Amino acid sequence: MLYREAGQFKTSYAADQAIFPILQDRWVFWGFMIIAFVVPPLTGSQYLMGPILTQLLVFGLAALGLNLLTGYAGQISLGTGGFMAVGAYACYNFALRVPELPLVVDIMLGGVCAALVGVVFGLPSLRIKGFYLAVATLAAQFFLTWIFDHVGWFTNYDPAGVASAPSRTLLGSWAEDGGPLGFLAPINVLISGPRATPETKYLVTLAIIVLLALLAKNIVRSSTGRAWMAIRDMDIAAEIIGISPLRTKLLAFAVSSFYCGVAGALYVFTYVGNADTEAFDLVRSFQILFMVIIGGLGSILGAFLGAAFIVLLPVVLNITAATLGEGTLSSDTLSNLELIIFGGAIIFFLIVEPHGFARLWQIGKEKLRLWPFPH
Amino acid sequence: MRVKKLFLSLVASACVLSPITVTHAAEAEQFFPMLVYRTGPYAAGGSGFFGGIEDYYTLLNLRDGGIGGVKLTYEECETAYNSDRGVECYERLKSKGPTGATVVQPLSTGITYRLIERATADKIPVMSMGYGRTDASDGRVFPWIFPIVTNYWSQNTAKIKYIGMKEGGMDKLKGKKIANLYHESSYGKETIPVLDTQAKKYGFEVKHYPVPHPGLDQKATWLQMARQYKPDWVILRGWGVMNPTALKEAQRVGFPAKKIIGVWWSGAEEDVIPAGKAAVGYVAAGFHPSGADFPVIQEILDKVHGAGKGNISPQRVGTIYYNRGLIAGIITAEAMRTAQKKFGTGKSITGEQMRWGMENLNITQARINELGAEGLMSPVKVSCFDHEGGGAVKFQEWDGKKWNVITDWIPTDQGIVRPMIETSAAKYAEEKGIKKRSEKDSHGSDCTVTS
Numbered sequence: 140m141l142y143r144e145a146g147q148f149k150t151s152y153a154a155d156q157a158i159f160p161i162l163q164d165r166w167v168f169w170g171f172m173i174i175a176f177v178v179p180p181l182t183g184s185q186y187l188m189g190p191i192l193t194q195l196l197v198f199g200l201a202a203l204g205l206n207l208l209t210g211y212a213g214q215i216s217l218g219t220g221g222f223m224a225v226g227a228y229a230c231y232n233f234a235l236r237v238p239e240l241p242l243v244v245d246i247m248l249g250g251v252c253a254a255l256v257g258v259v260f261g262l263p264s265l266r267i268k269g270f271y272l273a274v275a276t277l278a279a280q281f282f283l284t285w286i287f288d289h290v291g292w293f294t295n296y297d298p299a300g301v302a303s304a305p306s307r308t309l310l311g312s313w314a315e316d317g318g319p320l321g322f323l324a325p326i327n328v329l330i331s332g333p334r335a336t337p338e339t340k341y342l343v344t345l346a347i348i349v350l351l352a353l354l355a356k357n358i359v360r361s362s363t364g365r366a367w368m369a370i371r372d373m374d375i376a377a378e379i380i381g382i383s384p385l386r387t388k389l390l391a392f393a394v395s396s397f398y399c400g401v402a403g404a405l406y407v408f409t410y411v412g413n414a415d416t417e418a419f420d421l422v423r424s425f426q427i428l429f430m431v432i433i434g435g436l437g438s439i440l441g442a443f444l445g446a447a448f449i450v451l452l453p454v455v456l457n458i459t460a461a462t463l464g465e466g467t468l469s470s471d472t473l474s475n476l477e478l479i480i481f482g483g484a485i486i487f488f489l490i491v492e493p494h495g496f497a498r499l500w501q502i503g504k505e506k507l508r509l510w511p512f513p514h
Numbered sequence: 515m516r517v518k519k520l521f522l523s524l525v526a527s528a529c530v531l532s533p534i535t536v537t538h539a540a541e542a543e544q545f546f547p548m549l550v551y552r553t554g555p556y557a558a559g560g561s562g563f564f565g566g567i568e569d570y571y572t573l574l575n576l577r578d579g580g581i582g583g584v585k586l587t588y589e590e591c592e593t594a595y596n597s598d599r600g601v602e603c604y605e606r607l608k609s610k611g612p613t614g615a616t617v618v619q620p621l622s623t624g625i626t627y628r629l630i631e632r633a634t635a636d637k638i639p640v641m642s643m644g645y646g647r648t649d650a651s652d653g654r655v656f657p658w659i660f661p662i663v664t665n666y667w668s669q670n671t672a673k674i675k676y677i678g679m680k681e682g683g684m685d686k687l688k689g690k691k692i693a694n695l696y697h698e699s700s701y702g703k704e705t706i707p708v709l710d711t712q713a714k715k716y717g718f719e720v721k722h723y724p725v726p727h728p729g730l731d732q733k734a735t736w737l738q739m740a741r742q743y744k745p746d747w748v749i750l751r752g753w754g755v756m757n758p759t760a761l762k763e764a765q766r767v768g769f770p771a772k773k774i775i776g777v778w779w780s781g782a783e784e785d786v787i788p789a790g791k792a793a794v795g796y797v798a799a800g801f802h803p804s805g806a807d808f809p810v811i812q813e814i815l816d817k818v819h820g821a822g823k824g825n826i827s828p829q830r831v832g833t834i835y836y837n838r839g840l841i842a843g844i845i846t847a848e849a850m851r852t853a854q855k856k857f858g859t860g861k862s863i864t865g866e867q868m869r870w871g872m873e874n875l876n877i878t879q880a881r882i883n884e885l886g887a888e889g890l891m892s893p894v895k896v897s898c899f900d901h902e903g904g905g906a907v908k909f910q911e912w913d914g915k916k917w918n919v920i921t922d923w924i925p926t927d928q929g930i931v932r933p934m935i936e937t938s939a940a941k942y943a944e945e946k947g948i949k950k951r952s953e954k955d956s957h958g959s960d961c962t963v964t965s
Contacts, residue, residue, distance in 0.1 A: 190602035235945075288698065288724070295945070298707045298938060299647065299700035301627050305945065333635035411601060412631050415700050417624055418597060420727065454602060457592055470825070471561065474552040474592040 142508040158356055175345060180338040188341040193410045195443075195450050196348045197402050202430040202442035203355055204398025209428070210437035211359055212391035213371025214264050215272055218257075218279030219399050219427045224419035225283060226253040226400025227407045228293045231302040234331070234408070235295060241311040242330045246347065246404040253400020254393040256283070261392025265385060268374075280424055284416040294415075303413040306332025309343070331408040340409040347405065351398060356439050358394065367391050368437075399427075433488065435497025444496035448488075456480050544581070544850065544862050545611020546571070546588040549603050549620050554594040555728035556754035558784035559835050563621050564590070565826025566839020567846070570810075572818045572825065574847060581850050582859030587611060593625065595754075600625030601632070608636060612862045617641050617846060617872070623701035626659075634658045638865040639872055643842050644669075644778060644801060648704055652939035653873065653901035654950040660872050662845060663894060663904040664801050666777075667708040667934060668926035672907035673775055673799055674712050675924055677747050688717035693745035695735070695760060697753045698724040701779075705751060707938075711930060721745070729756025736763040750776040750798075757785035758793070765792035772797065778907075782834035786912045794914045799907050802841055802891050804917050806832030809886030811840070834917065841891045849875045873898055892923060898951060 147162050149155040159165045179188050205219050230249030233240060240248075260279040264272050287293050287300070294302045308315060309330055314323035329335040330343050358364050366387045369377035378384055407414040426449060434445020456477045464473050492499045506513070548568070551560030571586040580586050589610060591603035600620055608615045617639045620626050626646035633640045634657070641660045642650070648667045650659035664672075677692070678684040694709055696702035706722055713720040721743055723735050729752060739745065748769065750760050757780045764774060772795040776785070781798025806815065811832055819828045830836055853863045853871025863871070875896045882888055896903035906923035943950060 186605045190598075190605045194598065194602070288703075298649075299623070299627065299704050301700050303627075303631070303946075306947075333631040411598070411628055413627060415624070415627070417699050417727065453599075458606075461590070470550070470590055471552050473590075474550070474594075477592065478553060 141510070142504075144508070156360075158360075172349070176342065179341060183338075185337045188337045189410070191451065191454070193341055193344050193405075195446055196344050197406045197410050198427065198430065198450050199443040199446035200348050200351060200405065201399050201402035201427050202434060202446050203352060203439060204395045204402060205427050206431045206434070206436065206438065206442045207355060207359070207367075207398065208391050208395035209431055210435075210441075211364060211371065212367035212388065212395075214261070214388060214391060215269065216276040216279075216392075216395070217273050217421070217424050217428065218260055218276035218283070220419040220421060220423035221260075221280040221283035222253045222257055222396040222399040223403030223406065223423065224287055224416060225256045225396075226250055226403035227414055227419065228287055228302060229253065229400070230404035231304065231407060232293065232295075234307050235305055238305075238307065238312040241309060241314075242307040242408065243309065243343070243347070244311075245307070246401055246408065249404035250397040250401040253403070254397040257392045257396025257399075258389050261389050261396075264388045264392065277421075280421055284419060287416050299415065301413050301415045302407065304331045304408045306334060307408075331412070333412065344405055344409045347401065351401065352439055352443075355398070359439070363387075363390065429485075433485065433495055435495030438495070438497035440500065441495050441497030444500070448484075448496065452484060453477055453481050542580070542584045542860060542862065543587050543612055544584045544616055545614070546586065546846070547604070547607035547610070547615045547618055548588050548590040549593050549600055549607075549618065549622075549625065550590045551593050551595045551621075553592065554596070556595040559754060559779070559782070560595065560621060561826065562782070562784070562830055562833055562835025563839035563842070565824075565830065566836040566841075567619070567843040568825035568839075569814050569818050569831070569836075570840050570843030570847065572823050573810075573814050576817055576821065576823070577813070581847055582854045584854075584860065584862060586847075593620075593622070595622055595624075597622070597624040597628050601628050604629055604632065608638060613864045614638065616850070616863070616865060616868045619643070619842060619846075621645070623647075623704065624699060627700050630656070630659055636865070637869075639869040641842070641846065641872065643845065644838070645701065648708075649935045649938035649942065651900060651902040651935050653896075653898045654952075655939040655943045655948055656901065657873075657898075657951060658869060660896065660901045660903075662872075662875075662896065662902065663841075663891075664907060664926060665902050665931075665935075666704045667931045668902065668905055668928070669777060669799055669801075669907055670705045670708050671712065671927035671930055672924045673749060673777070674716070675927065676797075676799075676909050676921065677775065678716075679921075684716060690718040690747070691743065691745040692718055692720045693739050693743060693748045694720055694722045694751060695732075695739070695748055696722060696724055696751040697729060697756055698726050699753075701753060702751050705777075708931065708934060709749075711934065715930065725752070725756055725760075728754060730759055732756075732759055732763045733766075736760075736767045736769070740764070740767040740769040746773065748774045750774050750780045752776070752780045752785070755788075756780075758788035761786065761789035761792045761796060765789075771795045772911075775799070775909075778838075781910060781917070783917070784833075784835070791914065793912050796912045797909055797920070798912070798917075800834065800910050800917075800919075801904070801907055802834075802837055803889065803908065803910065803919050804832060804834045804837055808888070808890045810844075810890070811837075813886060814840075837890065841887075844885060844887060844891065845875070845877070845894060848877050848881070852876075872896060873901075875903065 142163055159168055179192055208214050208216050226249040229252035230245045233245040233248050263275040294300050306329055308327045310323055310327045314320040314327040316324045328339050330339055366382045369382055370387050374384055430445035430449045433448050435441030460473045460476045548564055550564040575586055591607055593599040593603050615638050619641050623645050626642045629640055639658050641662055643662050646661045648665045650656035650661050651665050678687050709720050723739055725732055752760055774796055776798030778799045781800050786793035818824050849871040852875050853867045857863055857867045873896055877894045879893050892906050894903045905926045908919050908923055909921040910917040911920045
């Protein structure tokens, strides 16, 4: 009923290969995009845009990066936190030392640095697989955070090792008042630092993430993505049909680390405002791996659904428990209630659908297309 | 038709009435956000500290009807000592209450760092009592941040003085070896620069040993430290479960507990009881004693816990963390009183007015006695120049049952600390493009003279 596909004919290959081949899906997608870009800034709620949505987007992007590596290319990694840290600290140093660069370029450069580091730590994947690879990437996690803890240059010699995001603009310092490109000053908004508005921070984060998610969707639909999946499903067979494991695996590490690096940079610049290595520790790597597992391996949408589950559900539970239980339950019980329900929810969803939310979504959609006349 | 009319009139009356009821309910309340942590590896500290603050606010509400006719209200938000959740909680609570959050107390150096710029932009003061960013003591650069009572660097100078006393004079420190066992976080790293400076000044040797969060795995570190480096003293800069673990490991490798000096986040009952006999003789710093033999605590036990309104189990009243929370409550309440004296009683003050109150805070010994907290805390006097405002440390020894204070107030060495704070704050000001406040824009608080 909702999905009446009668009369939707594809007359070109391009139409047949569209990301959303069904018209209703396209409507929903564009409607969702308009809501995402328009509604939160209109509400003006700093709480909604900052800790809720920006945090969700940033971790969704990190989960997407890991999903490309683990879900599509089949390489397990526990170094996500480390790669995020590389992106964050690289972006911090570019922004601090080269203020002329537009912040968006700094963020991308942060991603590029993370990609290079990712390739180096991806080298063991050529020899080892599965859990052994997970242990090898664990080394990346510890080594990278150790470096940022102990080499003062990366944090500009801050005594507590905290990199605090400087105030930087969309187009860089040249386009500020008095600079050689001063005529651009009116559109040169602040993106980072305490004076940047939550609206700009949110919109910049959203725009970057929409573009990167689109890119990821197209990578996995291209020959690169098919090569990753071939390697994931059976690497010897993939090699026999002419896919180079060296190139494919390292490319997967590079692209995945790029996404994680950008997520780390956004975490520092548009979400929290500063960071130390505590924000990128092993717990973070696990958290992102859980997002991928709960969201669904090998799915772009799943990464964001998983991030929503891990990031937002505890907050929702906390608020609900605090509102409903105030006065009746002790504060200790309320705090622990969140952990109990959250743990229960993880077990429940993994029993109901071991392939994650993306699979639930897919089943739901299949049913909707047949509804109300399933055959 | 009639139904529609009735509905419309109902809506209209609701619209007219609702602002009135809102203003009525919001009258004369002062809202305090509570970024608590009752779960996670540091829950012992979080539940004790916030239990103390909340009990004191409840006492003021029950006994005096609040402060100056203004009732104190608060709402908790669980952070689990996680910085991301801390930011989320801050954003959730910052605009609640009639005038928004009055003052934020994160009880976490990590969360304090996350909030420094946010709170400054939102005009909400941050009170990081005995923790947080040390160089924020320079109030000319950090107008909104108050590492009140004593900061980490000051505490550290007192600790070295104590070690000097035990060695028989500061000149005896020459050639001694001190190991700094620290929690690998912004909290733990905070004292590395001041220790290095002191090492140069007094000629002792210092080596820093990081322990990753949460601190349960220290076997290798202790082996290497105690067997190879063989320090004369160990400074334990731990937090939560790291502390009892360290004491047990020390016993295992045969390092005497009396040669371990804890910072004040390593010196509570919860830190030593799990270590059992291994903790006997261990010495820790503190800016207040434990115990419930103070009039103010007796009054809380009687009026708050007696009425069944306590925010913590009565057995924990009088523990180190509880008393620390209580002192934080006293300082907050006194700052609010100071602000009310200037801006008027009977109405809610804003964050900006609270900031003025904190900057002009002066808790004298006479006032402490009046509050029934004699011996519990030392006088505090804050100014624009000095957001620390206190500066003396006592040392206490664990005898297996309770903490015994073994020294008098040991003054900190501002000769070392203050120049370091000013250099560090100036560097921050330069990096962030902040102009130092001067007499003119300090609103009557002294920006130049050492207090």
